[in-house]
Amino acid sequence: MSGHIVPTRVYYTIFGILLVMTYLTTQIAYLDLGAFNTVAALAIAGFKATLVVLFFMHVKYSTRLTKLAVLGGLYWLLILLTITLTDYMTRHWRSYG
């Protein structure tokens, strides 16, 4: 069967890391890191999401086709975000408002 059974120890460990990361992200928010505040917040959120996808959602143990589909979705999201934001950040829309 394709259903890989993950040891409960792994689930508890991931749960623990996710809680520690949540605490960490709230603490970092109170430090003045300039633009790096947003980078750190997104990096931690991205790391947490990756753990959930790989272990809770079993992508680490799934077929290559599923892995490709997940990466494809992420790639399309990045196209949506980066191309639109490059537009907004370089055309000075602000001066029209």
Added chain:
Amino acid sequence: MHNEAMAVTPHESHPHHPALAHHFDNLEQQTEATTLGMWVFLLTEILFFGGLFLVYSVYRYLYPNAFAAASHELDITLGTINTAVLIGSSLTMALAVRAAQTGARPRVIVLLLLATMLLGGVFLGIKATEYLHKFAEHHVPGPYFQFEKEYFREAQIFFSLYFVMTGLHALHMIIGIGIMLWMSWWALRGRFSADYYVPIEVAGLYWHFVDIVWIFLFPLLYLIGRHGVH
């Protein structure tokens, strides 16, 4: 479904698993196709929420100070508690799927699903309290909106996004709880076994996806510019 499908089919000598749909060769193929299908649905959900994250990014880029000031009005303690509650619900969900995978008794699966629904309910309760505060403080965009003059217009954009994004997230949670009730019913009827647990597996994928959306909503809505302003 049809229990009589357990009977030997005319063209095959071995009996079918009652849960195997006729257009699949075997349960393994059915499980893979179902999981992939669920992921394709989740990809549309990623882009659905992605559009909102995009709008958020554009407006936060245009009005960084107003977004920081408006974000300060959110309750960081309740937001953090809710994040932990949702992560806990993902753990019980993962354990419920595992229980089904290992052929645990229906009672065990149902208890873990109930724990997941309970934590989901706690999340929604805390969210409702936060919404009530926002109404009381006149932070709901519209004719009764109140905010410091400098950011009056831009802060309404932040709170509009706050209500739309957390509201759609909450709607997904409510649907998720409905799905868990359905899965509990199926578990009670003994529909799951170590061979056939794919419905509860894809229900789990949905629940974890909703958790991930919150993992991004929390820092983006609650944690902006906590160090500076005021």
